[in-house]
Amino acid sequence: MNVAGTVLLFCSVYLIGVWIGRIQAGGSRKALRKNMQWKNRYREHLTEMRLRSTADAFHGLSSAFRESGSRSFDRANREIAATALAETEKEICQPCGGCHLGKMQLQKDTYYLRYLMTAFGKNGRINTDDMPRIFNETCCEMPKYLDELNEELERSQVQIDWKKRFLESREVAALQFQEAENMLLAIASSGEEWEDVTEEWDAAVRRECRKLRLRLGRILVESDHRGHLQIHMILQTGSRRPVPSREIADAVGLALKRRFRVEENGKSMIGREAARVVLMEEPVYGVCLGVARAVGGGGDISGDNYSAMELPEGRYLLCLSDGMGSGAAACEESEAVVELTEQLMESGFSLEGTVKSINSVLLLREGEQCPATLDLHCLNLYTGDLSSRKQGAAATFIKRGEKVTVLESADMPIGWNRNVTGEESVSQLEKETFVVLVTDGVVEALPGTDKEEFLAEILRRVKGGNPQMMAEDILALAVGQEEPRDDMTVLVAAIQSRN
Template sequence: MKKLRTKQAVICFIGVAVCKLGFAGCYPFIPAYFAAAYLERGGRLLLGIGMFLGMAFMLPLTLMTKYVMTLLVTIVIIKLAEWVNKGCYTWIAAFGAGCSATLLSVFGEMLNVRDGMRTEMAVLEGVFIFAATMVLSRIIHSFLEFTFMNQPIPEIKSNEEEKLLTYAKSFQSLSDIFGRMNVEHTSFSAEEMGRMQNEITGKMCVSCDQCALCWEKDDSPMYGYLSSLLQSIREAGKTNRDIEKKMEEYCPYMQEMTAEALRIFEKASLNMAWYNRLVENREVIAEQLDAMAYIMEDCAKKQKNITEECRSNLQDIAYRARERGIKVIDEQLWEKENGRWQLVMKVMVKDGCVTTRELTKAVAGALNRRMIPEKDTKTLIGKGVNLYTYEEEPRFQAIYGVARMVKDGAAVSGDNFSFLEPESGKMVMCLSDGMGSGSLACKESEMVIELVEKFLEAGFDVETAARMMNSAMVMKGQEDLFSTVDISELDLYDGTCRFYKIGAAATFIRRNGIVECLISTSLPVGVSYKLDMEKSEKDLYNGDFLVMVSDGVLEYLHVPNPEETMQEIIESIETNNATILAKRILERVLLFTGGKAADDMTVLATAIWEK
């Protein structure tokens, strides 16, 4: 604050010195400098007193009267503009100062302050005042505002980035360790078969009187018979009768040995199942550790601060904002990895309120880019310090429509959907079809949608969010309750759309009346810890439509090729309204089903338009 007051005092002293600058009998720098400095709201009284004293000591009475009147008219014009719009544009102040000086010179006789100036000279003085005010306003504003700034918005410190990267590497290492441990067993090895054989003989044969006859003779066939017995149990789940008959000739306890072999093999099979379950859990944990490592690496990615490189642009923003009655306290300009800019700024209004739209105009005009405030931004700027974040405006906008029908006899639909924007310029459309219908299917698909939404809002990308969601559904462990997942991620900046399908029905893209079909053959979520996800990517353009449907829409068309029939249905509907398109698709499908809904039906239609 002391530095600011010092600078205001400097502005005042310069104003006093300006009163001495004159040529050809006129002093145009006085009204020009005063108008430019007066637009800065601080130190106005000190500026007025200083320049009045300067004119009193340095100018003759007639000229002093003229320029005092000019300054008074300029003050009135600026005050009126600020009263109407909370701010005064520089050109208004410059025009007022120039016109008032010209008129006072031309009609000097009426005011008894004629200074002998010709009309042509008075007009030239007014033009000079206008131009000088425009130039001096920029210079004075930069001197006051951009050589004195508050503390900048803090960046992530380098040591914090290093810590995050270290944590990410640690989680990745743990994931690799779990990955190396994950060796699933589908059959028993020779070593395990040998251990089972030793366990059987150790329990049944050690206390038998004929043990020496069966196992100590080199030509005893018991080794081969017992091995064949275990092999038959492994392959068929029961003993081979022919082997049992051969063993009965040598072993009087054949029935007991067979029963023990089945028991031991059943125990070994149960242990293998538990081991494989442990392997699956390790795989799930490994995927979750991978996801944690990814999000930490993403958080550690440092955006490039281009504040100093674009200092002139930021000065222009503050200048334009000041004209609208908004004071910029601090600004930081960032460049993201994708090359798009993000502006973070602190602003305030001295009196009353100013709409955010005015600040947006100042930002967009100064940066020469289409900038918009982030969603949920306040619409009015008040007296307190307000933090605003601006992003580049996307090239496209997406408008969606929904049509759905509940299965006949069911109370709720087993289909659930979501449209969300996890970050600026991204739109994600998600459709989940719970197996079956009714409340159980609804709860299952609703849980899938909620998990995907939460992971996306937490900062995970779509693929990682889908894998995390699948891990959660697998660990949930409820049998016979699975859900399909159909996700479309649209980049509104370049029109790229990525499709992620997990057991989902086909997706359709309509462009210029021609429909393209994307078919999936993957399994639903929750079936296996190894997610079966099909990915594809397409470029969408102005006027394209994206149609996503649940399984119930295609399965009950009762035609050999339901995807082809759906393509024909979409091609036959002429509309540019997403909601109407979704409703008409469902109406056409009901013509094939006789007006009955044998399953839950949901149609999502999204229209892509250039702004």
């Protein structure tokens, strides 16, 4: 074989070897990628199982706190009632000795002891109707017996109140455990709500990053059940000039024909060091706010406080609280309610959990009981669903064109008693909808007997427009020509489409 043939054979063998090597390398990369995907999915599965296990533990703690607290409170109440009956028998029945009724073992009757304490807690006194019929028919010292029994129970009132506070504190802890359980379960299930659509959008995103002279490492594009996208990227610049994250969001949005924004608290500038960037699709709706306020009674501090803020996951909070009375004390109470509402809602609490938690905190505070109203609304900016919860608050008005819906509530303010009543209502909002929140001072200052209907009729005639002007007009209508006698606050949220 000549030299040319040898060279040709060597080159052929070399090329075949390279080709085989590439095939093997490609197969190895595919196998490695599949292995990595399996490992990632397995890690996600383990994480989900651990979250659910921790949620079960919180559920057990919540149940244990509630059950043990209720049993402890019931046992303490029965012991107080039994002691009061025994002392009354010792003071009245033994000296009398006129009948055998004093020897009735009422202090060992569990059902009667519970009934006795329920009647005393409800009426503040035990009456003849609360005693056994045979006592009422035969006891010759019934008035004296009842007076002594009521005195014994009144002496125990401090202990009863302390036990109630103790039970309420356990209820607060149980509620926190329950909310922690709900949030962990929500996190564990969050992966099921998103679908990996990286392959569909990968090329377009990489193309835009190259135009901006960015080096794109890993990328993950997810879509929820409504088709809204989230883009997770590892980026760094290929030059010395940093690139604003907002510019990246605009460029990617233009290419994908959608509107994106940078995740809250994300990096504002991308430099030469690799950084994680998350782009979230802009919600369908936006909120424009208008506020008008007046201080009643010639004071300089309003007892009303409000909050309007965007929450994580495309939610928007509207909150209005009216403290009892006016001045600094009322302001302090309503401010505490609003601040707690912001913190709980931002951390992921539900409306129900938020209301119950704040109610328990107010009841457990030292000093005089100071309840406050709570007008709480949470808007989903992607779907337009408005969830509402009202505790002792004035009516809320939802205006869509000439149609006005009135949301009213007969529930007591929070911090009034241990049991919080009321239900959450859900309304479907659309663009060009106005949500009007007012305090009692505004409604009570309106003319006529059906004041809510009067304001609703005024809103029907308003053609919409600027929410700030609408709030000022409503306040001017309520104030009139006189100095306001109560604090007044008007909050108008205009729901607008971003498209």
